[in-house]
Amino acid sequence: MRRFLAALCALLGFAAPALALDKVTFGTNWRAEAEHGGFYQALADGTYRKYGLDVTILQGGPQSNNRLLLAAGRIDFDMGANMIQAFDSVAQDVPIVAVAAMFQKDPFILMSHPNAGYDHFSDLPKATAIVGNDALVTVYQWLKLTYGFSEDRVKLYTFNSAPFIADKASIQQGYVTSEPYAIAQQGGFTPNVFLAADFGYQSYSTMIETRRDLIEKNPDLVRRFVEASIIGWYHYLYGDNSKANALIRQDNPDITDAQLAYSIAALRKYGIVDSGDALKLGIGAITDARMKAFFAQMVAAKLFKPDLDYKKAYTLSFVDQGVGLDLRPKP
Known part of the structure; x- marks a missing residue:
C-alpha cells in the first residue's frame, strides 16, 4: 500500500507525503x-526506518x-536470554x-x-565450580x-x-564475549574457554520475543522488525559498525572500545550469530528439530x-527465509 500511494502521487504530479513510521520499543x-x-x-x-519503523532501544x-x-x-519486543525462558513462559501461561x-x-x-590440570573439558567436573544462581538451576543441571x-x-x-x-x-x-577479556585484564592470564554449545548444549540465545496478541493483530509489524534486525546483524558483523558502537557507548558510557572489539571478534570466532542453520536459512534461524532436541535436554535435566x-x-x-544472506562476505 505504501508503494502504491507513492507511485500514485508521482503519476499525479504530487510530492509524496512522508509516511508515518510505526513506533516500536525494543527492550x-x-x-x-x-x-x-x-x-x-x-x-x-x-535500516529500521527503511522498514517503516521508528525504534527506541x-x-x-x-x-x-x-x-x-x-x-x-x-x-513491543524484548530480548530473551535463552529458550529456557521461553519454555517457562508456556509453563506459566505467559503469552510471550x-x-x-x-x-x-x-x-x-x-x-x-x-596448565593447572583443567585444560580439557573432561577435567572440569573435578574442579570447584563458581556458578551463579541462574546458571545453577539451568545449564548446570544439564x-x-x-x-x-x-x-x-x-x-x-x-x-x-x-x-x-x-x-x-x-x-x-x-x-564468551566478556569474561575471558575481564580475566585477562584483571588476572594477567588468558583462561581456557569452553563454550557449552560446542559440547552439546542446544539452546538458542538472544531471542526476539513479542506477545502473542501482537503477532495475531499485526504480523506485518513483527515481520518488519525481525527482518530489519537480521539485516542489522549482518551489517554489524561484516560491515562498518562504528555508528552502532557509538550508540552503544552513548547508552553505556562504561564500555570501552577494547571491550567492544573483543566481543565482536568473539562473536565471529565462535560463530555465535552466523553458524549452523543460519548459514543456509539466514541469521535469526529457528528450526523445529533444534527446539525438539533442546526441549528433550531440559526434560531429561528435570x-x-x-x-x-x-x-x-x-x-x-x-x-x-534467507533474509540478508547476500550480505555475508563471499568466501
Missing part, C-alpha cells in the same frame, strides 16, 4: 554492549526487567513468543586456569546430567572474578515436564 536484557550490536546497527544505519540492567514490561504490554533467534549458540562458557558435574563442588558466583583468579583449582562461568506444549514458545513464521 534489551542488559546494558548496551556488542551482544546487542545488530539492533543498534539497524537503528544507526537507518530500551536497555536493560540490574534494576530493570524488560521482559515484564513486554508481558504487561508496555513495550520467540520470533527469531539471533544467536545460534548460547554464549555461556566455563573457564579454567591454563552439565550434571550429561557430564557428571556435581553441586557439591559449587561456589556462588557474585560477578566478582577474584575468587576464580586466586584459585587455580576452580572454574568459573561466563559469556527443568520441565514432558507434556509441556513447548511449541507454543516459538514460531517459524518470521524467520528461515
